[in-house]
Amino acid sequence: MAGATTAGRAHAPSRxxxxxxxxxxxxxxxxxxxxxxxxxxxxxxxxxTVIYVAFTEKGTGAFTLVNFLDFARTDLxxxxxxxxxxxxxxSVVVASIxxxxxxxxxxxxxxxxxxxxxxxxxxxxxxxxxxxxxxxxLLFGRNGTVNLLLNDWFGFRIPFMEGLNGVIFVQAVHYFxxxxxxxxxxxxxxxxxxxxxxxxxxxxxxxxxxxIVFPLAMPGYIxxxxxxxxxxxxxxxxxxxxxxxxxxAPQAYLRVTSIGIADPMGYVISVVLICMSILAMWxxxxxxxxxxxxxxxxxxxxxxxxxxxxxxxxxxxGAVLLILLLVLAPHIGLLLLSFATIWSFSPLxxxxxxxxxxxxxxxxxVYVKNTLVYASIAGLIDVVLGTAIAYLVLRTRLVxxxxxxxxxxxxxxxxxxxxxxxxxxxxxxVQLPDGTPLATLWITIVLALAIRRxxxxxxxxxxxxxxxxxSLEEAAENLGATKVxxxxxxxxxxxxxxxxxxxxxxxxxAAVELSATLMLVQSNADAPLAYGLYVFMQSPAxxxxxxxxxxxxxxxxxxxxxxxxxxIEKSQKAKAAGR
Amino acid sequence: xxxPFPVAxxxxxxxxxxxxxxxxxxxANHVLKGINLHIRPGEFFxxxxxxxxxxxxxxxxxxGFNHADGGEVLVGGRNVSHLPPWKRDVGMVFQSYALWPHMxxxxxxxxxxEERKVPKAEIDRRVAAALxxxxxxxxxxxxxxxxxxxxQQRVAVARTIAxxxxxxxxxxxxxxxxxxxRVQVRRELRDLQQRLGLTTIFVTHxxxxxxxxxxxxxxxxxxxxxxxxxxxxxxxxxxNLFVANFLGTANIVPGRVVSEGxxxxxxxxxxxxxxxPAHVALSEGAKLVFRPQHASLxxxxxxxxxxxxxxxxSEFLGSTLRYGVKVGAAEVSIDTPFQSGEAxxxxxxxxxxxxxxxxxxxxxx
Numbered sequence: 001m002a003g004a005t006t007a008g009r010a011h012a013p014s015r016x017x018x019x020x021x022x023x024x025x026x027x028x029x030x031x032x033x034x035x036x037x038x039x040x041x042x043x044x045x046x047x048x049t050v051i052y053v054a055f056t057e058k059g060t061g062a063f064t065l066v067n068f069l070d071f072a073r074t075d076l077x078x079x080x081x082x083x084x085x086x087x088x089x090x091s092v093v094v095a096s097i098x099x100x101x102x103x104x105x106x107x108x109x110x111x112x113x114x115x116x117x118x119x120x121x122x123x124x125x126x127x128x129x130x131x132x133x134x135x136x137x138l139l140f141g142r143n144g145t146v147n148l149l150l151n152d153w154f155g156f157r158i159p160f161m162e163g164l165n166g167v168i169f170v171q172a173v174h175y176f177x178x179x180x181x182x183x184x185x186x187x188x189x190x191x192x193x194x195x196x197x198x199x200x201x202x203x204x205x206x207x208x209x210x211x212i213v214f215p216l217a218m219p220g221y222i223x224x225x226x227x228x229x230x231x232x233x234x235x236x237x238x239x240x241x242x243x244x245x246x247x248x249a250p251q252a253y254l255r256v257t258s259i260g261i262a263d264p265m266g267y268v269i270s271v272v273l274i275c276m277s278i279l280a281m282w283x284x285x286x287x288x289x290x291x292x293x294x295x296x297x298x299x300x301x302x303x304x305x306x307x308x309x310x311x312x313x314x315x316x317x318g319a320v321l322l323i324l325l326l327v328l329a330p331h332i333g334l335l336l337l338s339f340a341t342i343w344s345f346s347p348l349x350x351x352x353x354x355x356x357x358x359x360x361x362x363x364x365x366v367y368v369k370n371t372l373v374y375a376s377i378a379g380l381i382d383v384v385l386g387t388a389i390a391y392l393v394l395r396t397r398l399v400x401x402x403x404x405x406x407x408x409x410x411x412x413x414x415x416x417x418x419x420x421x422x423x424x425x426x427x428x429x430v431q432l433p434d435g436t437p438l439a440t441l442w443i444t445i446v447l448a449l450a451i452r453r454x455x456x457x458x459x460x461x462x463x464x465x466x467x468x469x470x471s472l473e474e475a476a477e478n479l480g481a482t483k484v485x486x487x488x489x490x491x492x493x494x495x496x497x498x499x500x501x502x503x504x505x506x507x508x509x510a511a512v513e514l515s516a517t518l519m520l521v522q523s524n525a526d527a528p529l530a531y532g533l534y535v536f537m538q539s540p541a542x543x544x545x546x547x548x549x550x551x552x553x554x555x556x557x558x559x560x561x562x563x564x565x566x567x568i569e570k571s572q573k574a575k576a577a578g579r
Numbered sequence: 580x581x582x583p584f585p586v587a588x589x590x591x592x593x594x595x596x597x598x599x600x601x602x603x604x605x606x607a608n609h610v611l612k613g614i615n616l617h618i619r620p621g622e623f624f625x626x627x628x629x630x631x632x633x634x635x636x637x638x639x640x641x642x643g644f645n646h647a648d649g650g651e652v653l654v655g656g657r658n659v660s661h662l663p664p665w666k667r668d669v670g671m672v673f674q675s676y677a678l679w680p681h682m683x684x685x686x687x688x689x690x691x692x693e694e695r696k697v698p699k700a701e702i703d704r705r706v707a708a709a710l711x712x713x714x715x716x717x718x719x720x721x722x723x724x725x726x727x728x729x730x731q732q733r734v735a736v737a738r739t740i741a742x743x744x745x746x747x748x749x750x751x752x753x754x755x756x757x758x759x760x761r762v763q764v765r766r767e768l769r770d771l772q773q774r775l776g777l778t779t780i781f782v783t784h785x786x787x788x789x790x791x792x793x794x795x796x797x798x799x800x801x802x803x804x805x806x807x808x809x810x811x812x813x814x815x816x817x818x819n820l821f822v823a824n825f826l827g828t829a830n831i832v833p834g835r836v837v838s839e840g841x842x843x844x845x846x847x848x849x850x851x852x853x854x855x856p857a858h859v860a861l862s863e864g865a866k867l868v869f870r871p872q873h874a875s876l877x878x879x880x881x882x883x884x885x886x887x888x889x890x891x892x893s894e895f896l897g898s899t900l901r902y903g904v905k906v907g908a909a910e911v912s913i914d915t916p917f918q919s920g921e922a923x924x925x926x927x928x929x930x931x932x933x934x935x936x937x938x939x940x941x942x943x944x
Contacts, residue, residue, distance in 0.1 A: 200665070201738070
């Protein structure tokens with residue numbers, strides 16, 4: 001790694017050499033090496049193994065493309081591939097239909113409750129999509145609430161949840177906040193003068209929107225849309241739970257779990273998944289390049305907000321209410337289900353009970369405990385690594401420090417199912433002294449979660465450190481503090497808010513993660529909440545307790561998200577007061 | 580450059596702008612209070628005042644981005660008060676330039692013409708002419724982010740004049756440029772305005788900018804037009820203390836105008852009395868106003884009034900020396916030309932101050 005970077009900096013060999021000797025203390029060097037080893041062991045090698053297996057012949061280890069030919073010749077895989085592409089693309093379309101009106105109405109008009117909408121818009125994110133899937137079946141399925149009522153009143157049904165439709169609907173409802181958040185931010189970042197200049201030159205109404213506002217908001221939209229595409233493409237649990245098997249991620253999982261970890265097809269599919277992730281991110285990066293369109297001036301406001309006419313207001317409130325009802329449907333359905341005795345072939349449950357909660361608190365509490373333990377450790381690993389990498393990148397001149405950043409961020413492009421397969425393959429051969437394979441230990445689940453969430457925690461820590469002026473540290477050193485003591489007494493306290501935010505983000509998202517863990521969980525006693533939910537939701541009898549567990553999961557994550565929001569706000573206020 | 584720009588008909592078609600009794604409040608904040616102004620055809624006119632005085636609000640009101648609570652705006656005799664911005668034909672150059680980052684320079688300049696459904700060939704010709712006029716024809720295919728601040732400013736001007744507006748509005752167009760560029764660009768702006776003969780309104784808080792390029796200035800403060808006049812009129816005959824203070828340095832000496840034995844005198848606190856012309860009105864709280872260069876130390880002119888003073892401090896300003904002189908209880912600034920070798924007054928030395936009463940003013944407080 002170091003060799004590669006020195007080559008990259010060959011234009012100034014003497015300078016980088018001097019920096020290496022002068023600016024990197026032995027402690028920093030050791031820290032960097034430690035991180036590099038961690039990332040190599042738990043990210044680079046497992047993923048490398050997956051790619052290696054996909055390109056080698058089973059048994060001999062010789063390079064071959066036969067596996068990919070097999071993939072291309074198998075109808076099931078090709079159909080799965082196109083199904084995945086179709087579902088992902090349609091999810092983007094449907095999610096856009098939800099997000100566009102909400103973003104537009106709340107940023108462009110004086111709209112009562114704009115804040116509420118933006119907050120409610122986050123809610124779907126804090127629930128695993130497959131949990132919502134069950135509730136959606138009950139509400140929108142063939143014999144769900146909506147279709148029963150439609151059939152009673154008008155004599156027809158709408159196939160919301162049939163086959164791929166169901167996956168698209170559930171995924172769109174779950175992931176539309178990514179588009180909402182990015183698009184709203186992009187719209188808010190357009191300076192008022194952009195619009196006024198166009199008006200001044202004779203433009204107005206829809207033409208103005210099409211020629212000025214829309215192109216300026218485009219990069220934000222593409223960023224959100226590509227994220228939705230990748231997430232849907234990689235998701236494993238939702239299609240499985242809706243009994244849709246001919247999509248790529250489920251196929252990878254099914255190959256490995258039913259035929260075994262030696263079968264190359266699971267690895268080939270993994271490589272395809274990685275390629276599609278990278279492709280989507282590349283397209284998004286290309287669309288964004290040179291288009292930092294944030295045009296808001298200092299002291300200037302965003303787009304001017306217009307007051308709506310009464311009829312516009314009525315239409316807007318109607319649309320917003322309908323969309324909110326739709327995207328919050330999984331939550332509502334889950335809550336009903338968790339209190340329901342029997343809910344089948346009827347618009348609403350027959351009767352209500354607390355028994356499911358009793359059962360969850362009795363026998364299934366191990367899931368909650370496991371989740372708290374796993375997510376906490378994963379979050380801790382993430383902020384320690386994130387802070388260390390941010391410090392090395394921003395505050396030292398260590399050769400190759402950017403590689404740590406890139407490697408950690410690269411985890412974004414690795415689907416959970418791929419990481420899971422990589423861990424199984426890499427660590428199954430590694431045995432502990434008593435003979436148990438490393439891959440079966442619960443700590444592998446934690447490591448997978450930590451690697452998966454590292455990019456998010458890293459960005460939070462990075463941003464926190466970036467906001468601290470170097471002169472604050474120089475002042476401490478000038479007054480006699482060593483580098484280590486400066487970090488401890490100045491840098492860490494000032495970063496605390498950002499680190500905490502990073503921890504909570506990692507914790508909250510790790511708590512509902514399933515795609516990597518589904519591969520790695522070996523026994524029920526080691527299983528986290530999301531796995532327990534998955535098991536419960538597969539049997540009709542388990543749906544009640546599963547829903548109760550789901551409500552607990554949602555509350556848990558909501559609490560954490562709320563806490564992180566409070567912490568960030570408080571630290572920002574403290575900083576503003578100190579200024 | 581030698582190709583005549585279509586609009587340049589030497590100002591024969593230029594029109595006037597009439598602002599009548601314009602009133603505007605944001606809630607309890609009364610931003611514009613009964614503004615009346617007449618901007619003549621082809622005139623380069625400035626709204627000058629400190630930040631928050633309402634000058635930008637007034638400009639945006641002419642462009643149609645703010646709406647008056649009362650009064651009206653007439654452009655070329657036509658009341659535009661109820662027209663939306665896109666129907667007003669008043670071109671505005673924004674303080675931030677507001678160039679659209681997703682369009683090239685050429686597309687930016689063509690925008691207004693495209694909105695007016697001008698034929699393609701005509702658009703090409705006029706965009707080329709506008710860019711030629713500001714000297715940026717070679718950068719037409721760049722993006723705004725690839726241009727320097729000065730170039731961006733010129734693109735913003737080209738984009739505005741390409742639509743041949745009836746009036747050109749400039750909102751602090753020089754404030755985002757460095758000091759050197761500012762001097763160059765303001766000359767270019769003046770030059771351009773003269774060639775196009777375009778009625779132009781310029782908003783600034785910088786008196787030097789306004790003085791150097793504008794025909795007339797409206798000094799504004801607190802939502803009220805304090806005075807309208809040419810730069811020289813405002814400097815020599817400020818109507819009130821605000822204008823006197825805002826334009827250049829002014830000595831403002833408080834005192835009383837008294838009458839004694841048929842003659843008028845001005846009593847400065849601290850026992851200094853000077854004879855003054857008989858037309859000055861009697862007042863208990865008057866202000867004597869004069870510029871630092873309208874008084875001298877040591878030798879006064881023939882009709883100067885002599886006052887006793889004490890040097891407090893001195894500042895070397897390059898071409899001039901500025902002395903702080905205590906006269907009675909008041910302290911005034913006196914500029915004397917700097918000549919090398921000439922002896923300087925030391926702080927504490929007593930001097931005679933010669934004041935030219937013809938240049939002095941008496942203002943009510």
